[in-house]
Amino acid sequence: YAGRGRGRGQLSFSIEAVGIGKGENLPPSTVQPTQLFPPLEHKPVPLQTSEEAEYMLALKQEFRGAMKTLPFYIRPAAPKKDVERYSDKYQSTEPSDNTIEWTPENPVIPKESKKPRVNKEEIIRKLETLEKKEEEVSSDEEEGEKKKTEEEEAEGEEEYDEEEFEEETDYIMSYFDNGEEFGADSDDNMDEAIY
Amino acid sequence: MTAQEVRLCGLLLQEHFGEVVEKMGTELLRSGALNLRALAHQTSTPLDLVKKSLCVLVQHGMCVFGPGRRGPGGPVEYTANCERILYMLRYPRYIYTAKSLYGDTGELVIEEILQRGQMTMSSTVRTVADRLTHSMEDGQSMEYSEVITAFTRLVETHFLQRCPPVDSMGTAGKASSGSSDASAVPQPARPETHPDCYLIPQVCGDEGIFWQVNFERFHLHFRHQSIISAVASKLDPTSSEIVRTMLRLSEVTTPANTAHTQALSANEIFRALPVSYNISRPILDQYLTLLVDDPMEFVSKTGDSGGGMYVVNLHRALANLARVTLESVVQERFGSRSARIFRLLLRKRHLEQKQVEDFAMIPAKEAKDMLYTLLSQNLVQLQEIPKTPDFAPSRTFYLYTVNQLPTARLLLHNCYKVHTHTHTTNTHHTHYIQRVWISTVVLFITLFVKVMCCVDVCVNFCVF
Numbered sequence: 157y158a159g160r161g162r163g164r165g166q167l168s169f170s171i172e173a174v175g176i177g178k179g180e181n182l183p184p185s186t187v188q189p190t191q192l193f194p195p196l197e198h199k200p201v202p203l204q205t206s207e208e209a210e211y212m213l214a215l216k217q218e219f220r221g222a223m224k225t226l227p228f229y230i231r232p233a234a235p236k237k238d239v240e241r242y243s244d245k246y247q248s249t250e251p252s253d254n255t256i257e258w259t260p261e262n263p264v265i266p267k268e269s270k271k272p273r274v275n276k277e278e279i280i281r282k283l284e285t286l287e288k289k290e291e292e293v294s295s296d297e298e299e300g301e302k303k304k305t306e307e308e309e310a311e312g313e314e315e316y317d318e319e320e321f322e323e324e325t326d327y328i329m330s331y332f333d334n335g336e337e338f339g340a341d342s343d344d345n346m347d348e349a350i351y
Numbered sequence: 352m353t354a355q356e357v358r359l360c361g362l363l364l365q366e367h368f369g370e371v372v373e374k375m376g377t378e379l380l381r382s383g384a385l386n387l388r389a390l391a392h393q394t395s396t397p398l399d400l401v402k403k404s405l406c407v408l409v410q411h412g413m414c415v416f417g418p419g420r421r422g423p424g425g426p427v428e429y430t431a432n433c434e435r436i437l438y439m440l441r442y443p444r445y446i447y448t449a450k451s452l453y454g455d456t457g458e459l460v461i462e463e464i465l466q467r468g469q470m471t472m473s474s475t476v477r478t479v480a481d482r483l484t485h486s487m488e489d490g491q492s493m494e495y496s497e498v499i500t501a502f503t504r505l506v507e508t509h510f511l512q513r514c515p516p517v518d519s520m521g522t523a524g525k526a527s528s529g530s531s532d533a534s535a536v537p538q539p540a541r542p543e544t545h546p547d548c549y550l551i552p553q554v555c556g557d558e559g560i561f562w563q564v565n566f567e568r569f570h571l572h573f574r575h576q577s578i579i580s581a582v583a584s585k586l587d588p589t590s591s592e593i594v595r596t597m598l599r600l601s602e603v604t605t606p607a608n609t610a611h612t613q614a615l616s617a618n619e620i621f622r623a624l625p626v627s628y629n630i631s632r633p634i635l636d637q638y639l640t641l642l643v644d645d646p647m648e649f650v651s652k653t654g655d656s657g658g659g660m661y662v663v664n665l666h667r668a669l670a671n672l673a674r675v676t677l678e679s680v681v682q683e684r685f686g687s688r689s690a691r692i693f694r695l696l697l698r699k700r701h702l703e704q705k706q707v708e709d710f711a712m713i714p715a716k717e718a719k720d721m722l723y724t725l726l727s728q729n730l731v732q733l734q735e736i737p738k739t740p741d742f743a744p745s746r747t748f749y750l751y752t753v754n755q756l757p758t759a760r761l762l763l764h765n766c767y768k769v770h771t772h773t774h775t776t777n778t779h780h781t782h783y784i785q786r787v788w789i790s791t792v793v794l795f796i797t798l799f800v801k802v803m804c805c806v807d808v809c810v811n812f813c814v815f
Binding site: 197198200201208211212213215216219220222223226228229230231232233 | 366367368369370371372400403404407410411442443444446447462465466467468683684685686
């Protein structure tokens with residue numbers, strides 16, 4: 157930035173180059189943000205209100221109104237009332253959204269793949285077969301394996317909780333040195349000074 | 352797509368489809384492509400509402416789906432289309448255009464299909480005939496055949512097109528960009544790659560054949576309309592009628608974004624002129640010469656066979672119209688002297704401050720003021736040309752210039768902003784008119800910006 161530092165007031169370029177003549181009155185420097193609604197020097201052109209514009213305006217309003225009646229206008233579910241009231245039985249509950257009447261004719265969105273569910277079934281089946289094997293041949297190894305897979309699954313689910321639990325303190329547990337190891341090193345090497 | 356556009360899209364979705372669809376659409380626009388579960392999770396919305404919203408969006412062509420990042424084996428991803436959502440601003444204009452071309456029947460056909468996104472021909476015909484019958488006097492009813500005629504005309508002139516067939520994964524038929532690269536996401540094919548795109552089916556057996564509005568065709572029509580009205584106001588009604596005839600002859604054969612229409616001979620134009628314009632052949636030649644000589648370069652002569660071959664210069668005409676729109680905006684906002692400076696910069700491309708003062712014949716102090724105002728509004732830019740490698744200010748040229756395309760985009764986004772504001776403020780009658788007017792301006796500028804993107808950089812925008 158020109159003029160910063162020593163010799164304030166000296167610029168690296170001549171002011172004439174920018175177009176400001178000597179002794180010319182510069183506009184007052186701005187010390188606050190511009191006004192929220194600065195005065196408008198040139199008024200905007202008046203709006204065109206042709207027949208065409210009026211007709212299109214009417215079309216637009218009709219369109220919006222029509223869209224609200226079509227099944228594409230999805231309303232969120234009505235908020236749950238605080239207390240069940242006796243009069244609810246006698247009030248007609250509107251459907252929470254209008255799309256009940258409309259079933260898309262085109263295959264509009266693809267069938268979402270059911271893979272996650274299939275996987276769960278497979279896992280359950282696997283566990284069942286393992287259980288059966290266990291009963292047939294009761295060996296420690298297989299039990300150990302089964303326990304491992306169960307533990308791994310359990311761990312997978314509980315891992316998140318453990319981490320959350322651990323982080324209740326600000327200190328990372330593994331970094332904590334509770335001083336038990338202090339002095340464990342023998343004082344044999346007295347060559348190096350201990351600070 | 353800017354944050355402003357996303358906000359406007361959200362408002363439009365909310366007005367037409369409610370806040371649930373608005374939430375889904377906005378999330379998709381902000382996040383890019385998302386699969387079903389991610390969308391449900393990010394918006395904390397129950398899965399069935401998410402599915403219904405997506406159905407609505409896809410039905411209206413505002414969202415597409417396709418294989419996701421993990422390829423065909425992974426979950427389907429949905430992408431929202433900002434541009435398509437913004438077309439909702441123009442719905443009244445599309446409907447009005449259909450009315451002006453094909454009467455009340457055409458108007459209702461387009462209105463119904465816009466409301467429902469896609470429809471079969473038979474259901475459209477039935478609904479429109481019923482609506483028209485309701486509005487007629489007792490005892491009269493609308494003939495289905497009349498509606499079919501209007502529908503057919505709309506298809507023949509390409510204002511309606513078939514929806515591309517969609518397989519379960521969202522890729523349209525065999526016309527997708529068949530790339531062997533697994534990571535490339537095949538785009539849904541454009542409707543026009545389908546050979547039966549404009550083929551009318553039998554009325555009774557057309558389940559599964561859905562029709563949608565061909566927005567690009569309407570936009571082409573709007574561009575042509577603006578050229579015709581520009582000719583009418585700059586020259587005279589007969590010249591504009593000649594240009595209209597030329598455009599009409601090449602409507603269906605000219606692809607969407609070409610620089611000129613196909614060449615037409617003067618003989619052809621003469622034969623195709625409307626009967627009410629009873630001008631003789633030599634007079635037509637004179638009019639054509641005038642059009643060719645006009646500095647706006649609406650029409651050019653490309654050959655001498657057939658009495659002279661002529662084309663309409665679409666790109667040039669639209670670029671000139673865009674430029675004139677920019678100048679008009681500057682004039683209305685900052686006054687005629689600022690507009691003079693602006694036009695000067697457009698013509699001379701780069702000028703130093705001193706040169707601006709001299710050419711515009713405006714006193715130095717005022718010229719400076721105006722230039723700085725234009726600069727602060729981003730309508731004018733400053734270009735630095737260093738004389739020495741160290742960019743020292745005393746040894747650098749500072750040139751003022753106008754970059755048309757970014758400036759046009761800026762004005763377009765201002766228009767979107769105004770749209771958003773008028774939508775969110777109290778819906779007074781005047782605001783509606785404002786919005787309609789602004790849609791017109793937005794339309795102009797969008798069409799021009801699109802065209803200007805295709806225009807070759809070294810096209811000379813020389814004016815008067």
